[in-house]
Amino acid sequence: METMINNSFFGGIIPPSFALDRQAALLLLVAYLVSPCLAEVSSGPSQQFLSENCFRCHSEETHEGALNLETLGTDLQNPELLSIWTRVHDRVANREMPPKSESRPSKVQTQKFLSELSDDLNHADLIHRRTTLRRLNRVEYENTVCDLFGINISLKDLLPEDSETAGFDTVGDGLGISTEHLLGYLQASDQLVTKILEPDPKAPHISVRIPFSQEPALSPQMGKLFLKLDDQSLVIFQGQTHGSVFLSGRAKTDGTYRCRIQAKTYQSKRPLVMQVQAGDTLASRISRLVGYFDVVPSEDWTVIEFESFLKKNDYISFDAYRLRATGKGGEVFKGPGLMIGEISIEGPLETWPPDARTKLIGDTDLQNGTTDDARAILTRLLPRAFRRRTTPGEVEPFLELTENSLKSGRSFIEALSMGLQAILCAPEFLLREEQSLEQPLSQPRVISPEAFASRIAYFLWSSMPDDQLLSLAADGKLDQAEVLHTEVERILQDPKSDRFIENFTGQWLGLRSFSATEPDAKLFPEFDEMLRFYLVEETRAFFAEILDHDLSLLEFVDSNWAMLNSRLALHYNLDGVFGQQIRRVTLPPGNIRGGVLTQGSVLKVLANGTSTSPVVRGNWILNNIVGKPTPPPPSDVPAIDTDIRGASTILEQLEKHRNVESCATCHVRIDPPGIALENFDPIGGYRRYYRSLTVGEPVKLEINGSRVQFRNGRLVKSSVKTPDHRTITDVRDLKKMLLEDKKQIATCLTEKLLVYGLGRQLGFSDRAAVQEIVAKVERRGYGFRTLIHEVIRSPLFRKK
């Protein structure tokens, strides 16, 4: 310990309170054990190096860039100082400092300085670099209760929204616990338990098959909106109506229903699209899209078949996408229509009593249940709810609640509910306990095998581990590399891994905020409901394609293929892609659309609906693709006052900006990648001109049958000089340039996965482990699936 305490930064002193803290001392000891580089005692970065090479600009008098190294504190337990000295390290290591214009130290001197500094940084960072006891976020909560009980229930809206830290809502530091949460958990667990123990009475299994024209709800509009043909089939001409109601009725109970619809085109030589929605659209005006289905001209019926989860009172509606109204009525209308033959609906497909109930209570008679029954039920549930083996005594407090209720004369269902609700509000359920139960506190940094299993499950399923994973962990089998590999493959192949795709892309690529802004309908009339749906689907499919086939993660930056269907291809000006199915399409040589940067989803997320900003886009690329963020702007700098009256363009303003030295430091890095994307409008369409409603040339173009109102304003320029004086002409150059440093791209994505999976921010002390992962993946062609495996295999994934 002696050497450790003397080994403080710049000969500074570790505060006594810190040195005396037993826990911290233990951590120090462990840090010492696990980090070989600390074995060598550093004498602290040399004052000589700093005074010879840095103080000329960063001293008490000069403090350029608001940095004064002469008097900057050296207590690295202060997170702010730790981050400043880390930046000093990185800028010297990248040979950005001292600047080229100054005399620079020799390589040997620099190496010595850096290695001493990095030892100190490593040491200081390691002490607090750990995952805090983290709460399930609300997505994880909902998934966990669904998987725990085998039920389909939506509860997350009862819980407060979670905040993101370092870009993810899995990071423990940011997940607060408040009264609002507990009130939410009480309410959510009440709804859940009621649904399981007192399910809706068994609903009749519906199985109906009728010609659609006989649907009674349609009769009032017959002949106006619709046309009835001799063979009893019905033609609908109009899109965007909610007039087409299944079975004059609604789902009598929550459940999955299977629907089949016969459809044909009518008076149309081109394929048509049927849009199907589900929901209680009359009462709440909220409907969710079930899907878009192709109907191709043919003599035979096209059978559209799907299963959809309906809530009680929901119904299914469908319309002929984008077709126009009949005007004078179906009888005389000569335009295209969608012909509907027989429809059938069957459901609910789930068994009754619900599986969740059987699974929970077995064959217990709920009307005459006893304490022993309750004990059996709660004992069965507890280890799965707590995601670890439990001791026999642990069930007692929950059982006691149930027992007391029974004694006070409450029904068995009510009494059992109390115990169940308490388990679901208990810290062991809500918090991710990652301490090893067997290990003494002297080895606090290695998590238990079961906690490791939970980490894997929450990483790839956003939910609890299943029985197989938990029992492999409990048997110590996950230590065998092959078992672990097979298990991770099984987890990735399970449909539950879609949650990883949804939640990780939702945050890394910002897809969760895809609908946060609404594109201006006059400026971007082509942004329709179908495009809104498919843009997000495209990016998820792209991510899944890379993951499923272990393609190179560099394809996220650029690829010679894309995941497209007809609507997406239209948006991207590509020919030859037909139908609704999103599939892999090889792009023409030199096409701009490979990779995520040029996908409409990402571009839309980075715009505000009406305009785009190179600063926002450039900053996003640095943060999320390159992984070299710039510090936030000083708070006293106002945002650029955009003046759209035409006095200056944002590019001209940015250029002025880059000429101010204090702005330039960051903006020479932020602006170029952003400007390279100028050719993309707020919905990800390609533009040569900025659209405007007031200035510029009127545009002769019809979209969906209406003449557009926007005009072609200024010409877009996307050419820009990089800090090293190279020219980026457009986004293709940008992608090439980004791919010059493949390791950096891999490092960035590795870090994102680690933050998401470990639930903590990364620090200086994680760098070696990250580089180890990157090196392994590099040898395997940067395979993305390989990366997932390596992240899980990394020692970081086993450490608290």
Next chain:
Amino acid sequence: MKPLNRRTFLKGAGVAVSLPLLNAMQPAYAADSSNQRPKRRMVTIDLHLGLHPENFIPKTAGPEYELTPYLRVMEEFRQDMTIITGTSHPAGGGGHLGYMSLLTAAPRPAQPNFKNSISIDQLAAEAIGPVTRFSSLTLNTFGSIASSFSRNGVQVPPESRPSKVFGNLFLDGNSAEKKRQRQRLKDGQSIMDSVLGEARALQGRVDAEDRHKLDQYFTAVRATEQRLLKAEAWDVKPKPIVNFEPPTDINNIADVIGRASLMYEMMFYALQTDSTRLITFVNGGGLMVPTIPGVTQDYHSLSHHGMDPNKIAELTLIETAQMQAFAEFLKKLRSASEEGSSLLDQTMVLFSSNIGNASNHDYRNLPVILAGGGFQHGQHLAFNPKNNLPLSNVFVSMLQHLGLEIDKFGSSTGTITGLKT
């Protein structure tokens, strides 16, 4: 309001009897101890997209300040309000996400490691919340954003449906529902009590840093127990009987003013019946085209007018209507009387925004109107537009006026000078 009868309480409290008596019960026992000094209330309004500064900020300061277009709408309240300009949070920012810090003064909203802290209403609720059925109300017009944050910096979930607010304030369920609700409140307390024991057991297994997190859990569980206990105590009291009709929610979110006005009405009812003394309201604006004659573009893009005169003209129509809706609210408060003075004199109303100039997302020079509450109003307090007064200074003055014994909040450097009670 009829104080809670002790026997009724004990009967209703059941298992909770063994718990210590709480502040929550005080007005029920100590009858009208709160009558000894005037009731004090606080309402805050965050007009989410701000106000076009040119139309709001008077060019002259002091009592003789010149009316600007927006203040002309408020003219009849000249003696009931103080215009405060040149204030903001020193480490503000975050564009529209600045709403998170408006009432908390937490630095650098929306930066990667932003941590929020308690908002002024929740702080005040710790002191004066117990005396009313609802410690505070957190409202908005749509979506999930709110001004109120708990001690741990967690956002208090907002309510955007006036019908729901009305229901909570004034409607009792049928007797079966009431019975079930009361049972839930009791069960909730037993469950909280039980999980507290679990947390204690867990405490022995985790290390120092995790213990800190576990402390959050403890605090939250205890506070939840109290919240449930209080709810149960109030649950046995009938809700106030009022003679206004339950509102019908306006589903069209483009009816920006209609929705705001309806919520203002609910706020007035809540204050008039003394159901709560603390309300925060985020009056949102977004991507809808407001249903106001002459407005053709969406509210948000109009707020980014980029000095385009046509856009400013449309924006002015919206913002003028917002000022009118606010003036209506003040009018209602002023015309209702309580304890010999107007309800407005007993209620301080802070009308502001998290954004000073929406066009360039400037968080400085926030628009602030402080109305009512028994202050000596009738002037424009103009602080330095280049070097703003911390908005927290205004908060300290307000919180002191509410009766809180504090002299610091957030980034405050004192109270606001020139504002007299």
